[in-house]
Amino acid sequence: MTSQERIMRAGDYVLGLMDEADRARAERDLTIDPEFREAVWSFSQRLEALDNDAPAEPVADGLWTRVAAEISGVTQQTRLELVQSDMEAAGVPVAAPDRHGALGLKRPMSGFFRGARGTALAATMLAACALGYVVGQASVTARDPDVVVVLLNEEEVPGALVEAYGDDRVRILPLTNFDVPAGKVLEVWTLYDTAVGPVSLGTMASSREAVLSGPDLPAPRPDQLYEITLEDAPRSSAGRPLGPILVKGLAVSPPR
Numbered sequence: 001m002t003s004q005e006r007i008m009r010a011g012d013y014v015l016g017l018m019d020e021a022d023r024a025r026a027e028r029d030l031t032i033d034p035e036f037r038e039a040v041w042s043f044s045q046r047l048e049a050l051d052n053d054a055p056a057e058p059v060a061d062g063l064w065t066r067v068a069a070e071i072s073g074v075t076q077q078t079r080l081e082l083v084q085s086d087m088e089a090a091g092v093p094v095a096a097p098d099r100h101g102a103l104g105l106k107r108p109m110s111g112f113f114r115g116a117r118g119t120a121l122a123a124t125m126l127a128a129c130a131l132g133y134v135v136g137q138a139s140v141t142a143r144d145p146d147v148v149v150v151l152l153n154e155e156e157v158p159g160a161l162v163e164a165y166g167d168d169r170v171r172i173l174p175l176t177n178f179d180v181p182a183g184k185v186l187e188v189w190t191l192y193d194t195a196v197g198p199v200s201l202g203t204m205a206s207s208r209e210a211v212l213s214g215p216d217l218p219a220p221r222p223d224q225l226y227e228i229t230l231e232d233a234p235r236s237s238a239g240r241p242l243g244p245i246l247v248k249g250l251a252v253s254p255p256r
Contacts, residue, residue: 003035003209006033006035006036006039007039007043007173007174007175007209008174008175008176008177009026009029009036009039010036010039010040010042010043011043011158011175012026013026013040014040014043014044014047015047015158043161046148046150046161046163046254047150144254145163145164145165145171145254146164146165146166146219146220146221146253147163147164147220147221147222147224147251147252147253147254148161148162148163148164148251148252148254149161149162149164149226149249149250149251149252150249151226151227151228151247151248151249152247152248152249153176153246153247157176158175158176159174159175159176159178159228159246159247160172160173160174160175160176160228160247161173161175162188162226162249162251164190164220164224164226164251165220166219166220168213168214168215168216168217169211169212169213169214170188170190170201170202170211170212170214170226171209171210171211172188172204172209172210172211172212172228173209174207174208174209176207177207178206178207178228178230178246180205180206180207180230183232183233184230184231184232184233184243185203185204185205185230185231185232185233185234185235186203186204186205186206186207186228186229186230186231186246187200187202187203187204187228187229187230187231187235187236187241187243188200188201188202188203188204188212188226188227188228189201189226189227189228189229189241190214190217190220190224190225190226190227191224191225192217192218192220192221192224193218197240198227198240198241199214199215199217200214200215200235200236200239201214201215202214203231203233203234203235220251221251221253222250222251222252222253223250223251223252224250224251225248225249225250225251226248226249226250226251227241227245227246227247227248227249228245228246228247228248229241229242229243229244229245229246230243230244230246231243
């Protein structure tokens, strides 16, 4: 499975777009594929940032009853237990859970934390992603993005995630396979000032994760518009969007 396929499957899983068979396969892969776990964790973290900024809405009667029924048969593990089980499967010696370090020294107050469990479906998923998160932290940038953006298509379906940084870098994570015919490119734009108009941040040849280094612009801020259009290669000849808008969205600040 390619990296792009993992990212697309992770998006479908987190957004609940899979049928029963695909979801069962995805949940199996969460236990055996660290890269898939990392993709699911990364996607869920970015959506959590957006969810935290959304206004609270009342839920339907019986929602939590249905959630409880869904997770009642799921074996839940702490993050430590999941890491240990994966290490044991790989043949790596594991110290007792109340000990740490190469000497297996006793950890103070270890009994106080034993038995902690998630109580919602989101917690179950985060526990399943734990090892991918721990390993992935070594490879991600140490600096948090200034803003994150979910770009939606005309049907309000997420098509891409954008992380924008204060040093003019943007990370594009496609969530769908955009059709890019020969002689065309995907061009990423932002509108930080209506008096200036849309500014190109760079181009992409296909629906693959990319980091673009755009022009020198003011630091990205909440409610700043981002979009992806389909343009004639090598880029829009007019310096502004000419082709159709594939996805667009407004930026939000992730929680710190």
